[in-house]
Amino acid sequence: MNRLLCVLVLIALCVGFNNAKMKNFVHFKNSLLQKNILKIHCQSDEDDLGIHFLSPGQTYNFSFNDSIFKTKIDCELWQGIGFKFFAKFMAYKSGGLILHHGKKIFWDAREDGIYFTHGKQIPKLEYKWVDTSPYVWDSPRPSLF
Numbered sequence: 001m002n003r004l005l006c007v008l009v010l011i012a013l014c015v016g017f018n019n020a021k022m023k024n025f026v027h028f029k030n031s032l033l034q035k036n037i038l039k040i041h042c043q044s045d046e047d048d049l050g051i052h053f054l055s056p057g058q059t060y061n062f063s064f065n066d067s068i069f070k071t072k073i074d075c076e077l078w079q080g081i082g083f084k085f086f087a088k089f090m091a092y093k094s095g096g097l098i099l100h101h102g103k104k105i106f107w108d109a110r111e112d113g114i115y116f117t118h119g120k121q122i123p124k125l126e127y128k129w130v131d132t133s134p135y136v137w138d139s140p141r142p143s144l145f
């Protein structure tokens with residue numbers, strides 16, 4: 001291994017151990033209208049975090065330790081009648097050698113889309129729902145699934 005890489009790995013490990021208790025949190029909240037259930041399915045490179053259902057007002061979170069290997073978490077969300085509204089996005093991504101600790105990410109599912117904030121700023125609309133119900137007047141289009 002070359003010397004610079006050695007030093008970088010050492011630094012990364014030290015930073016990692018010093019902050020081992022500060023895990024990263026990803027939060028989800030159902031801020032949809034009454035009775036509108038939110039379905040969530042998240043997966044990282046290694047783990048399937050399972051399917052979760054949230055009633056309006058409920059939250060769901062998971063935490064994890066960043067590693068020097070790339071951490072990436074993709075999530076799929078559904079809501080509406082027959083869960084016809086769909087969104088898929090990367091809920092979290094780590095930057096490789098720079099480890100993140102105590103990072104907080106909030107995804108707020110609202111009727112007009114999914115809002116994002118790190119907690120301090122006002123949540124910002126990041127992803128819109130895609131209506132997956134078939135269009136009667138449209139020619140067939142590729143399925144999202």
Ligand SMILES: *[C@@H]1O[C@H](CO)[C@@H](O)[C@H](O)[C@H]1NC(C)=O
Nearest residue numbers: 020021022023063064065066
């Ligand atoms: C994350 O780090 C903490 C503290 O070192 C440890 O207790 C926990 O098991 C780790 N969690 C995972 C998912 O590796």
Ligand SMILES: *[C@@H]1O[C@H](CO)[C@@H](O)[C@H](O)[C@H]1NC(C)=O
Nearest residue numbers: 025026027059060061062063
């Ligand atoms: C994450 O969710 C669990 C279970 O609902 C809850 O007890 C915990 O307080 C949440 N953690 C954070 C940091 O919000």
